[in-house]
Amino acid sequence: MRYAMIMAGGSGTRLWPMSRTKQPKQLLPLLGGRSLLEIAAERVDGIIPPERRLICTGEAFRTAIRQALPAFTDAQILGEPMGRDTVNAVGLTAAGLARRDRDAVIAVLTADHLIEPQDEFARKFELGFQLVEDDPSRFVTLSIKPTHPATGYGYVECGEPLADFPGAYKAGRFTEKPSLEAAQAYLDAGTFNWNSGMFIFAARTFMDALRWYLPENYKGLMKIAEAWDTPQQQAVLQEVYPTLKKISVDFAVMEPASRDERITICTVPMNVSWLDVGSWPSYGQTLTPDEDGNRTNAKVTHLNSRNVLAVSDDPNHTIATVDCEDLIIVHTKDATLVCPSSSAEKIKNLASRVDESLQ
Numbered sequence: 001m002r003y004a005m006i007m008a009g010g011s012g013t014r015l016w017p018m019s020r021t022k023q024p025k026q027l028l029p030l031l032g033g034r035s036l037l038e039i040a041a042e043r044v045d046g047i048i049p050p051e052r053r054l055i056c057t058g059e060a061f062r063t064a065i066r067q068a069l070p071a072f073t074d075a076q077i078l079g080e081p082m083g084r085d086t087v088n089a090v091g092l093t094a095a096g097l098a099r100r101d102r103d104a105v106i107a108v109l110t111a112d113h114l115i116e117p118q119d120e121f122a123r124k125f126e127l128g129f130q131l132v133e134d135d136p137s138r139f140v141t142l143s144i145k146p147t148h149p150a151t152g153y154g155y156v157e158c159g160e161p162l163a164d165f166p167g168a169y170k171a172g173r174f175t176e177k178p179s180l181e182a183a184q185a186y187l188d189a190g191t192f193n194w195n196s197g198m199f200i201f202a203a204r205t206f207m208d209a210l211r212w213y214l215p216e217n218y219k220g221l222m223k224i225a226e227a228w229d230t231p232q233q234q235a236v237l238q239e240v241y242p243t244l245k246k247i248s249v250d251f252a253v254m255e256p257a258s259r260d261e262r263i264t265i266c267t268v269p270m271n272v273s274w275l276d277v278g279s280w281p282s283y284g285q286t287l288t289p290d291e292d293g294n295r296t297n298a299k300v301t302h303l304n305s306r307n308v309l310a311v312s313d314d315p316n317h318t319i320a321t322v323d324c325e326d327l328i329i330v331h332t333k334d335a336t337l338v339c340p341s342s343s344a345e346k347i348k349n350l351a352s353r354v355d356e357s358l359q
Contacts, residue, residue, distance in 0.1 A: 001101055002129055004048040005093045006040050008057040008065070008111035009083050014279040014344065016351035017335035018313060021359055025277070026111040027064055030297070030311075031286060036277060037111045041069055044109070047122055054078060055111075056089040081241050087252040088244045090199075091210055091217060095225035098203035105132050106206070108199045108249075114275040114286065124167070124270045128200040131168055131266055136202035139209075139257055141171065143193035143267045144274045149183035153276075154195035154250065156267050171265040174258055176250070193269050199249070206253070209263065213256045217244045280328045281344050284309040298331070307341065334358060 012025025019025040026037040059079030097104040157172030186192035210218040227236035287295035298312035305324040312331040330337040
């Protein structure tokens with residue numbers, strides 16, 4: 001059967017001071033009163049039955065997620081005792097589902113992307129499932145046709161087309177965050193796409209890959225799976241999960257699998273508008289600019305200011321600027337951030353230096 005798991009464990013420190021340990025970015029109601037996680041859950045409406053949807057997140061976020069998305073039961077929320085990067089979030093899901101359903105095929109989705117149009121996503125999502133159901137040795141990565149030479153994304157090359165599945169290709173090279181020169185060359189070639197971080201695979205095949213490439217993590221995850229739905233479930237999870245090697249699914253599985261004849265990595269390009277809302281500048285792209293390039297979701301008064309992003313969680317608070325340019329201003333009840341737009345990547349470092357009560 002088909003399943004979908006949304007990874008929602010990130011802390012989102014680049015969206016500090018709104019994103020905090022107790023309220024990470026995926027739960028912030030920044031998009032017309034809706035959160036990124038709510039939008040991600042809606043994305044699989046009509047594609048995956050509600051009872052076969054899962055969220056993998058920090059255990060500390062369980063209550064907040066249940067309140068925000070009451071359709072997800074406790075059993076559908078996989079709570080990590082602590083973050084151990086994406087390979088273990090995916091492995092935890094795959095191990096549990098493979099134990100219950102030998103033919104489980106899983107789509108791994110993200111909780112911090114905006115994707116439009118929905119019908120294009122749904123078509124390519126369906127194609128990805130068909131590829132894996134036809135041949136369980138396939139790993140499918142959903143990729144995005146690039147619109148500019150981005151250096152902050154990974155790239156995947158479209159290789160040989162798959163004759164029986166129009167729109168699908170064998171994957172060629174994988175490249176992580178190339179130089180601007182290389183990114184421009186990829187864009188000019190027309191055969192490279194952004195790697196979206198969304199995958200589809202058979203649960204059993206993924207666990208086989210973990211056994212081959214990361215055997216200690218495989219053993220730990222199988223021990224957790226064996227205790228699932230037993231009175232020892234939580235105790236075993238708490239004991240074993242923190243001991244698992246922390247590594248991303250790209251480096252732990254996708255990279256070695258690309259050189260392994262036992263697995264065929266395929267890519268399904270999607271011609272969509274795709275935005276990874278992981279920083280204040282990317283969030284600013286969801287807001288309509290005024291004639292001076294200023295973007296806001298708050299009450300603002302600007303005098304001769306340009307390209308200012310002003311955000312507030314208080315609808316009655318006014319942010320006022322004079323002669324400002326290329327700034328980020330974020331106001332909350334207990335912290336205010338002001339920084340040049342060019343320094344946005346440093347916000348995650350700042351978040352670790354403030355008082356612990358503000359983290």
